[in-house]
Amino acid sequence: MKDYDGTRDFDFMELTGDFDLFGDGTMTILDSKGHTAGHQSLMLKLPKTGYVILSGDAVYTAENEQGVIPGITWNTNESMRSIDKLKNLRDTRNGQLWYSHEPAQYEAHKGKVFE
Numbered sequence: 001m002k003d004y005d006g007t008r009d010f011d012f013m014e015l016t017g018d019f020d021l022f023g024d025g026t027m028t029i030l031d032s033k034g035h036t037a038g039h040q041s042l043m044l045k046l047p048k049t050g051y052v053i054l055s056g057d058a059v060y061t062a063e064n065e066q067g068v069i070p071g072i073t074w075n076t077n078e079s080m081r082s083i084d085k086l087k088n089l090r091d092t093r094n095g096q097l098w099y100s101h102e103p104a105q106y107e108a109h110k111g112k113v114f115e
Contacts, residue, residue, distance in 0.1 A: 015040070032058035032086060034079025035070060041086060043095075048115040051095025058082045060101040 021027040025045050032041040035057040042054045060070050064083055073079040090097040099105055 030086070030089070032056070032082040034058060034073055034075055034077075034082045036074050039074075039082070041082075043089060046115055049096075051090070051093040052114060053086055053090055053095060053097045055086055055097060055099055057100050058086060059097065059099045061099050062102055062105070064099070065097070 015029060015031070017031050019029045021029060027045075028043040030041040030043055030053070032055065033039050039056065039058055041056050041058050044052045044054070046052060057070070057072070058079070059065055061068075064070050065087060067080075069076055070079055070083075086097055089095070
């Protein structure tokens with residue numbers, strides 16, 4: 001609890017489910033539990049690029065998207081449900097899903113600016 005001493009005056013909001021941060025769809029916090037009980041991912045709607053989903057540790061690598069269970073999970077069933085959810089959001093919005101531990105994905109986009 002000592003780690004939180006400096007935040008005692010912060011106005012925290014506990015989220016249940018997904019949350020549209022600005023109410024306009026540009027930044028949505030996604031409930032993607034599985035890696036941990038409270039894991040969250042982030043979906044951005046960029047003016048030129050479109051939808052980009054930053055999965056965090058919900059999807060480590062492309063293998064996880066293909067059905068391989070991530071190496072560290074709090075709850076395997078929730079983890080696989082979250083992966084399916086993120087894939088569905090990507091597919092229905094013609095977006096991109098970014099994994100947290102996939103060097104090839106980052107190398108392929110190195111130097112590109114997303115707007």
